Amino acid sequence: MPSDIIPDGREAIGRTECRRAVISPARAAALAAALDLDSVPGGGASLPPAWHWMFFNPVARRSELGPDGHPRRGLFVPEIGLPRRMWAGGRLVYHAPLLVGAEAIRESEIIDVSMKTGRSGRLGVVTIRHRISHASTLCIEEEQDLVFREAALAGGPGASPDSAPDDARWSEVLVPDPVLLFHYSALTDNGHRIHYDQSYARLVEGYRDLVVHGPLVATLLHGLATRCRDGAPICCFAFRAMAPLFVDRPFHLEAVTSENHGGLSLWARGPEGELAMQATASFDD
Numbered sequence: 001m002p003s004d005i006i007p008d009g010r011e012a013i014g015r016t017e018c019r020r021a022v023i024s025p026a027r028a029a030a031l032a033a034a035l036d037l038d039s040v041p042g043g044g045a046s047l048p049p050a051w052h053w054m055f056f057n058p059v060a061r062r063s064e065l066g067p068d069g070h071p072r073r074g075l076f077v078p079e080i081g082l083p084r085r086m087w088a089g090g091r092l093v094y095h096a097p098l099l100v101g102a103e104a105i106r107e108s109e110i111i112d113v114s115m116k117t118g119r120s121g122r123l124g125v126v127t128i129r130h131r132i133s134h135a136s137t138l139c140i141e142e143e144q145d146l147v148f149r150e151a152a153l154a155g156g157p158g159a160s161p162d163s164a165p166d167d168a169r170w171s172e173v174l175v176p177d178p179v180l181l182f183h184y185s186a187l188t189d190n191g192h193r194i195h196y197d198q199s200y201a202r203l204v205e206g207y208r209d210l211v212v213h214g215p216l217v218a219t220l221l222h223g224l225a226t227r228c229r230d231g232a233p234i235c236c237f238a239f240r241a242m243a244p245l246f247v248d249r250p251f252h253l254e255a256v257t258s259e260n261h262g263g264l265s266l267w268a269r270g271p272e273g274e275l276a277m278q279a280t281a282s283f284d285d
């Protein structure tokens with residue numbers, strides 16, 4: 001392809017992949033430890049919601065990695081000429097539990113690639129649909145939004161995050177220390193350098209420090225949602241990452257009962273009061 005043609009990635013719409021994994025009790029126990037939880041889901045138990053993000057991830061050979069530590073773009077996720085990847089949001093429907101110890105299959109399809117111009121510059125949004133099943137039982141349907149941004153430029157448009165709500169009924173604080181980031185990267189087979197390589201995060205991607213994983217924050221919000229409802233199963237969860245959170249800077253996980261749908265509105269509030277992630281959860285009861 002001539003170098004002056006900027007790819008838009010839309011040729012990848014419809015691309016599919018399929019991965020199998022055993023919902024490993026050892027990984028579940030390791031995530032429970034990393035999150036400092038009292039209970040560990042053992043063999044045969046239901047995997048807590050969002051913990052499936054530990055499984056089905058591509059493990060690429062070193063020669064197939066891109067400069068950010070992810071598998072090189074073009075293998076499944078398309079190359080769209082925008083180098084900085086972020087996990088920016090998703091929508092999940094939980095139909096049936098994934099069982100610890102059992103084999104599961106994830107079928108994935110790229111369903112949209114769209115180019116946008118945001119306050120922070122040009123963005124490419126790649127949306128992937130995943131269907132996760134035990135044999136013929138569909139357990140989770142998920143749409144995952146990956147955002148790709150332009151290379152960091154000195155003096156480029158800065159982030160202008162909104163403020164988080166101030167009416168939380170439930171609030172918990174978490175310090176995302178580097179050991180937690182390390183464990184979450186390892187448990188999710190995620191080589192993305194923004195989470196552990198400080199000079200890369202700062203000098204190449206232009207962040208102020210190591211970035212907290214979007215799926216980790218969303219996992220913590222799932223946990224808060226479950227506690228707010230005394231363990232009732234979540235049936236739907238949607239989230240959008242609005243601003244990055246950084247290592248060692250405490251943030252709050254907060255929730256309030258939603259007047260619209262009777263479920264919960266949740267958010268992560270960053271250290272300066274910024275809205276870092278917003279989410280909604282609804283329940284089977």
Ligand SMILES: CC(C)(COP(=O)(O)OP(=O)(O)OC[C@H]1O[C@@H](n2cnc3c(N)ncnc32)[C@H](O)[C@@H]1OP(=O)(O)O)[C@@H](O)C(=O)NCCC(=O)NCCSC(=O)C[C@](C)(O)C(=O)O
Pocket residue numbers: 085086087088089116117118119120121123125145147149159160190192211212213214215240241242243244245
């Ligand atoms: C994405 C940023 C730069 C856009 O910020 P912006 O200010 O430029 O955007 P905007 O002006 O608010 O919106 C522009 C357009 O983009 C859309 N948009 C705007 N935001 C989103 C979103 N979240 N999800 C989907 N779409 C989004 C928005 O709807 C709009 O579309 P429209 O023109 O059609 O109306 C900004 O929201 C941001 O910095 N978010 C934080 C992302 C983050 O911190 N993610 C977690 C860390 S990265 C990670 O964990 C990675 C991992 C795990 O290693 C991994 O690679 O898989």
